[in-house]
Amino acid sequence: MKVGDVGEFGLIERLAALVGVAREGVVVGIGDDVAVLRAEGEAWLLATVDSQVEGVHFLREAMTPYQLGRKALAINVSDIAAMGGTPTYALISLVLPPDLEVAWVEELYRGLQAEAERSRVAVVGGNMARSSDGVVIDVALLGTVAQEEVLLRSGAQPGDRVLVTGTLGDSAAGLHLILHPEVAVPDADRAYLLDRHLTPTPRLAEARVIAQSRLATAMIDISDGLSSDVGHICKASHVGVRLWAERLPISDATCRVAERMGRPAWELALTGGEDYELCFTAPASAVPEVQRRVKEATRTPVVEVGEILPPEAGRWLVLPDGEEIPLTARGWQHF
């Protein structure tokens, strides 16, 4: 059996079963995006790692090294933010072909440092190794979170509402424009969507407001696609869900690209991935308050896109015409 046959999540489950408990203090271990660890003080320690592989996550000709550096760190900041945490220290592991230009690596680091400054992260070390082929950038990021503010995937309750920040599908639309530069769209749309794909901005401030409000019950960042990521919440919380395609927040620019693609825009928003928006759950009664707080502090809109159901109800998507179909992941999976 090959890695490609069992898929990313199947493989993670198999490997998690092989890992025994060699040490106390693990609050959330293997299987989540971020490990939650007891530390000496009151606060918990967060740790996550994510990689960018040339030819898989990026093409060197389609992205400046500065953009790549920013993004490699930003996607990790997004993971820490989605736990309600504050990112602190980063380690950068680079695998580089020897014929790569030094100037390219320096630009990569300038991008890393730009995101580090934005997120108040200190780059404190790393590793460098020779590659026999392409570039791999692995970022390990630490963070901290107050015990009472941590937001796991596992806290959603039937009756809770599903909420998302910002707009969804922009990154997928941007990627489509990179892969199909001939698609005719207004210049402003192109600039906006490429920026959303190439320079994702983790919702750190929004996540802090949500965590500090103590109104949310579960949270995750939207990296694989809403359908897949809300599925992670359902699985960890042992609940079902109903999402309304019509309520997904979608930018006008993404609507126009979807039209050129001949696909409904909600499909991009539901399965696109790499938006790095937040998806979280909260009791229905808390929705107006959390929307108000996030809007006031950050101007970012929070939209209700679904509701959490009892586990036996399953996972459903209500299409714009009212038809209800099973919600499948269909988001990004490696392998």
Added chain:
Amino acid sequence: MKVGDVGEFGLIERLAALVGVAREGVVVGIGDDVAVLRAEGEAWLLATVDSQVEGVHFLREAMTPYQLGRKALAINVSDIAAMGGTPTYALISLVLPPDLEVAWVEELYRGLQAEAERSRVAVVGGNMARSSDGVVIDVALLGTVAQEEVLLRSGAQPGDRVLVTGTLGDSAAGLHLILHPEVAVPDADRAYLLDRHLTPTPRLAEARVIAQSRLATAMIDISDGLSSDVGHICKASHVGVRLWAERLPISDATCRVAERMGRPAWELALTGGEDYELCFTAPASAVPEVQRRVKEATRTPVVEVGEILPPEAGRWLVLPDGEEIPLTARGWQHF
């Protein structure tokens, strides 16, 4: 200018200059093997990352996945040990080709877990990504160290002695036997040297004894080769050094392989790398005491191989015939 032109350490220096201080609390940052970070409690937090790249660090046909998993974690444990620290939590980032056998990845994890249990490390998470080519394993390892026990590269003083644990050159001799299986040596030598190369055992217990003794002034693990790694101590401590080739501790098995290679054994011991022994410095008066303590607690011999000189004296190697030549790194450098 290419990455291969400036070399690993040249590139690290350039990149370190681009990284600003975005956050307080960094005791030792970029440029060392391990970052030392202030945390909430009394103890300091340690963080390191190291990668194993197929075709560069390992060949899939020359090493079982179990051995590879053990080694990928062991080399990080060695880095934490060399700071006087205790390893705690590991994150594993895997880049895998989709046609890789699941059984291979499971064996890799069994090896990781074996080393994790030996070192009392909890594997708490990671990441998985598709590779367009070979396997890359990146291990990020956290640890902890009491402030008064931390051992940096920067504490060596003129007059201190240079000490090493165990024997040097075994790993290089083992690698030679893998690359040249036709070399005739006794079976016991082959088994011993392959094991030293394929299953390095970090000197965790020895390092703890040295750190707790408070007798050492600087420490590093020997990963690149003694000549290179002692150079890191000299650079960070702003001191010179004199090593005696004749005093390097070398196993009989490595002596026999060196003879077949037509090279002096001390050359292998000085530049071979990947021995994961400890190199540390201590005042001359403390040498017998630290040797006794390590021997008593772990049975591992500690040998004096050189002395720290004032910075203006430079770095020297005394050959077996008494001739003194400049000590150059000549250890392993990427690119």
